[in-house]
Amino acid sequence: MKSTVKTQNFTTQIIVTEFTFLMSAVLMMAALSRVTIPLIPIPVTGQTLGVLLTGIMLGRKRAVAALITYIVMGLIGFPVFANGTFGLSTLMGPTGGYLLGFIPAAFIMGWLGEKGWYNGIFSSLAAILIGHLVIFTFGLIWLGHFSAWTNVFAAGLLPFLPGAVIKTFVAFALIPIIRK
Numbered sequence: 001m002k003s004t005v006k007t008q009n010f011t012t013q014i015i016v017t018e019f020t021f022l023m024s025a026v027l028m029m030a031a032l033s034r035v036t037i038p039l040i041p042i043p044v045t046g047q048t049l050g051v052l053l054t055g056i057m058l059g060r061k062r063a064v065a066a067l068i069t070y071i072v073m074g075l076i077g078f079p080v081f082a083n084g085t086f087g088l089s090t091l092m093g094p095t096g097g098y099l100l101g102f103i104p105a106a107f108i109m110g111w112l113g114e115k116g117w118y119n120g121i122f123s124s125l126a127a128i129l130i131g132h133l134v135i136f137t138f139g140l141i142w143l144g145h146f147s148a149w150t151n152v153f154a155a156g157l158l159p160f161l162p163g164a165v166i167k168t169f170v171a172f173a174l175i176p177i178i179r180k
Helices: 002-033 047-075 088-092 096-114 121-143 149-156 158-179
Strands: none
Touching: 002 047, 047 088, 047 096, 047 121, 047 158, 088 096, 096 121, 121 149, 121 158, 149 158
């Protein structure tokens, strides 16, 4: 009987711990979505920093679970996307590619961390740049459905480069803190 109680307590503790990790990342993403510079058609937000940090903090499996949870929460009506938006119309709109790109970017960031990329300066910076590249790739391809391809880079990449540089250095600076 004692063994069963210990097993149940241990299982409950694992569930609570995993839920806490997951929801911490989701809440961080929601908070960073409110840090915004309103550009059209795509606002500059802190969300990409959240994706990078989620991947660094949680590893690939937890990071993917957190980002899927974040997207689903936005889909079902929680105002977690940029500027408090939500719903299928946001996911299917010009920002949808960036939002969907968060999931593979978090996976790759987590996977690179599991492979030891955050142990060195150059590999850490490379991992962060790869995370940005994945998000931009999904975002730009998706944005191409809403804008002429000649405008995609001007509207979907160039305005974001200064913020990407800042987010890269913030994520890089936080790696030692996050890893503890």
